Amino acid sequence: MPLSCRCSHDSSSARIRIYDAATGEPHLVVAGINLHRMGTSHGIKKLVGELRHELEFCAPRLNQIPRGPSF
DSSP states (O other), X not given: OOEEEXXXXXXXXXXXXXXXXXXXXXXXXXXXXXXXGGSXXXXXXXXXXXXXXXXXHHOGGGGGSOOOOOO
């Protein structure tokens, strides 16, 4: 997948930037993520689901990117 992710954080919140690796064009930037919500696998799973939803809504052209085979 041609997207990259950069995460940063301070003592209580995180920022996630998902961008095109080749061009640096941002596809999604989310700031102020409460680190306490990522303390469990369920919290991380929920965050990933929300990020996927936002990417689909904010960057519909990502759905046109060819994907490798699913196993």
